[in-house]
Amino acid sequence: MPRGERSEEAWLWYTVVYEAIQEIPYGKVTSYGHIARLVGKPERPRQVGVCLKHLAAPSTDRTKKSATYNSSNVPWQRVINARGGIPPRGPHGASRHAAVLRAEGVEVSEGSMGELTVDLSKYGWFPEMLPSETGQVESSDGEDEEAAEDEAAYHA
DNA sequence: AATATGACCAAGA
DNA sequence: CTCTTGGCCATAT
Numbered sequence: 147m148p149r150g151e152r153s154e155e156a157w158l159w160y161t162v163v164y165e166a167i168q169e170i171p172y173g174k175v176t177s178y179g180h181i182a183r184l185v186g187k188p189e190r191p192r193q194v195g196v197c198l199k200h201l202a203a204p205s206t207d208r209t210k211k212s213a214t215y216n217s218s219n220v221p222w223q224r225v226i227n228a229r230g231g232i233p234p235r236g237p238h239g240a241s242r243h244a245a246v247l248r249a250e251g252v253e254v255s256e257g258s259m260g261e262l263t264v265d266l267s268k269y270g271w272f273p274e275m276l277p278s279e280t281g282q283v284e285s286s287d288g289e290d291e292e293a294a295e296d297e298a299a300y301h302a
Numbered sequence: 303a304a305t306a307t308g309a310c311c312a313a314g315a
Numbered sequence: 316c317t318c319t320t321g322g323c324c325a326t327a328t
Contacts, residue, residue, distance in 0.1 A: 177311085178311080182323095192324070194310075195309045228312085233310080
């Protein structure tokens, strides 16, 4: 991260996000919001996107830490938006993204406006949490980021 | 320092 | 179904 690598807190955010993403099974996809929930920050899906954006540049890493995670060891292609759409981050970005997903066996179709989409009910990966149905929340205690961090590193 | 943006999301209208 | 609104906060200008 550009800003002084001294900020452990910022590094921590990137770390938990990357590790959560690495848990997405091959051939499945999930959303930014789900990753945000996994790391205990359900209200910051946007910041997850920031992480991946920086991930796109593997070199230019001055700190050894930033070299830990790069576009080749983090399956960024398995993270799409909540509607199953592939975010058009560039002119040919979406198509390239779709190609990578198809290579994993994920079916990518075309939306109404030529937007590439994935069928979440088929390829979506949302581990045992459907708030809309059960309305149950796992950690209803006062735990926050710390707990989430543990949980994220747990599964690895 | 202050303002604008963005690989987003959920809920309303 | 589409469009708007409010919220988030690390980066970029």
